[in-house]
Amino acid sequence: MKNTIAANTLIQYFESFAPKSYALEGDKNGLMVGSLKKKVKKAMVALDVLEKTIDEAIEKDVDFILAHHPLLFHPLKQIDVDTPMGRMIKKAIEHEITIYAAHTNLDVAEGGVNDLLAERLQIKDSNVLAPTYTETLQKLVAFVPASHAKQIREALGAAGAGHIGHYSHCSFSAEGIGRFRPQEGTNPYIGTIGKEEEVGEVRIETIVPANRSGKVIAALVKAHPYEEPAYDLYPLDQPQFQRGLGRIGKVEGDHTLASYVEFVKQALGVKTVRVVGELDTKIRKAAVLGGDGNKYVMQAKRAGADVLITGDLYYHVAQDALMAGMCVIDAGHHIEAIMKEGVAEKIAALLSENGYHIDIFASAQSTEPFQFL
Structure with a gap:
């Protein structure tokens, strides 16, 4: 077994199930900081790259960070090392840590963020909610x-x-x-x-x-x-095969919105959620979409979902959903942290099948920005 791998080879294995071609137009994916030519012995999977994420990587001698949310989403005009962003970039370069982002391609991919969420929520016989890519x-x-x-x-x-x-x-x-x-x-x-x-x-x-x-x-x-x-x-x-954002499928058991909310909280490990809809509404079919689900509330309703579980919901979209009789559970954007363990396990299995023994693990840092008081 080989205990090092070139960063670009590691990415080739990752993109065998989450290729860049799946990403939505204009999305920021790929290399953020560092080199894809370097050798990797230890890799870490993170939801967000914050300074504490970089510090964890330094402490654990990590060579490579695969993140879901891009570190550099907006163009930089300067790298000021006295700013949080500048410090992070400086630390990554000084410690030779390559940072790579896979955003909407990982949302769309089979086995990616939305499949992991659907599996955790026990949504059965799931299909793509919002097709974005057709595979010839x-x-x-x-x-x-x-x-x-x-x-x-x-x-x-x-x-x-x-x-x-x-x-x-x-x-x-x-x-x-x-x-x-x-x-x-x-x-x-x-x-x-x-x-x-x-x-x-x-x-x-x-x-x-x-x-x-x-x-x-x-x-x-x-x-x-x-x-x-x-x-x-x-x-x-x-x-042809279709890929896309979100998943929709059947809910097992006899649930009302009230009981399903409690199930969602337990399944996703969140203490509080925001809920739209009448609490006695019967829930037989559910849709889930990690991240910003505002554009897809009505699409979920048209597809037959009784409820959409998502990560961000605007006030006026919530009003529209309520008037339309559509239930929504806003469980917070941080529910996408489910990808850390799931992606680390999937890449580790792919590498092992191909003769690589690389230490790849999920970041232990919570990057949830909100406190609930």
């Missing part, structure tokens, strides 16, 4: 010697091919005969130069998201024993 699919057909078929199927699955719903490594295989004649200047894995060969081969078919086709083809070429692997890539005219 392609069909990859590869022809491989039977001796390497299993190895290549594994390589394709690890590169992101073959995902259908909650199933991974999906493929179809059929046996046949491959024919070829190596020419001068070749170094054939099987066969003799100038002589026509027949080889028992397997035709492997699998689904590939278009934005990952380059990575999948590279994995095929690397795992394939032939100098010139034969493959076809076809566009598919069929329903």
Whole structure:
């Protein structure tokens, strides 16, 4: 097992499930401070990067911070080290800590912030609330010697091919005969130069998201024993994967808004919430959207939700929801802190599967700015 990893390689594994292409237009994602060329031994996942987050990283000898909320959301005109922002940047650079942000791409991603919230709230059979990204699919057909078929199927699955719903490594295989004649200047894995060969081969078919086709083809070429692997890539005219903000699904049990509020508080570990709606309203279907949910209250209602759980709610949006008969639970923006443990575990598993033993953990610091008196 390798105990260091290049920061840019670490990000490649992270973006295998939360690519930048998922981010909303104009969002601030990516490198905030430092270098992606450096070696990483220890990484920390944080919701926000505050000075106490940097201090924790220094104390724990962290090389890399993956944050959900961008440190640099607005352009800087100067770096004044006497200001809180300047001090943070100075500390990070002095201690060679790279800071990387994944914002709305992590909200949208399967297994990201909103899926973690839906899972914690036991929202069943959940679907995307507000689609923001459509993933175009392609069909990859590869022809491989039977001796390497299993190895290549594994390589394709690890590169992101073959995902259908909650199933991974999906493929179809059929046996046949491959024919070829190596020419001068070749170094054939099987066969003799100038002589026509027949080889028992397997035709492997699998689904590939278009934005990952380059990575999948590279994995095929690397795992394939032939100098010139034969493959076809076809566009598919069929329903495509949608990604987006928020999740919506069924609520288990017999809940009123009053009882569901108590469940939400316990599930998300919050002492108080703001509530809109009649407390005796029956709750059968719930939507959840981490962060600012103001734009999506009516969308949740149109989708059939009885209640929306979110992190920020404006006064006038609350009035509109009340008049429309829509229940809303504002549990605070800090509920997105659920991503710290979830993302750390997901990245650690991906790295371990690929031969890396990197210490990656959730920040212990609470970055909740509010006190409830």
